Amino acid sequence: MPRLMQFLEYIFHRLKANNMKHQNLLNNVYKILQTSLLLAFSLHCLTCGFIAIGLYPNSDSWVRRLGFISEQSKTQVSLKITEDSDDLNQRLYITSLYFITTTITTIGYGDIFGVSLPEKLYIILVMFLGILVFTTI
Secondary structure, X not given: OHHHHHHHHHHHHHHHHHOHHHHHHHHHHHHHHHHHHHHHHHHHHHHHHHHHHHOOOXXXXXXXXXXXXXXXXXXXXXXXXXXXXXXXHHHHHHHHHHHHXXXXXXXXXXXXXXXXXXHHHHHHHHHHHHHHHHHHO
16 A cells, blocks of 8 residues: 555656646545545455454354355354355455445445444444545545
C-alpha cells in the first residue's frame, strides 16, 4: 500500500509539473484515487474480520447458518473441502464483502445478519465506521 501511494504521488507530481493549468483537476483526481484505495482496503479488512468472527469455533454464526461450515464438530471449524473449495472460499469472501458493503452504505437488506454476540458487536462497529465514512466524504 505505501508503494502504491508513492507511485500515485510520483505520477501526480509528474503531471503537475507538465500541466500547471490543470492543477485543480489533478488534485481532484489524486484525492479520488487516494480515497478509493483507502475505501477498498478498509472494505477488505472489514470483510476478512467478519469472516474471522464467523469462523470462531463453539458458536452459532452466519457462516454456519449459510452452510459454509460442515456441522461435523462444534469444537473444530473446518470449511467444506471439495474439489470446488476455491469456489467456496470465493463465495465466502464475496458474501462477507456483500454484507459489509450493504452495512456501510446503510442499505442493509437483512438477508445476512450476525447470530452470535461477537458478530453483533462487530456489526455495530461496522455501522459506526459507515457513519464515519459518510460524514467525512
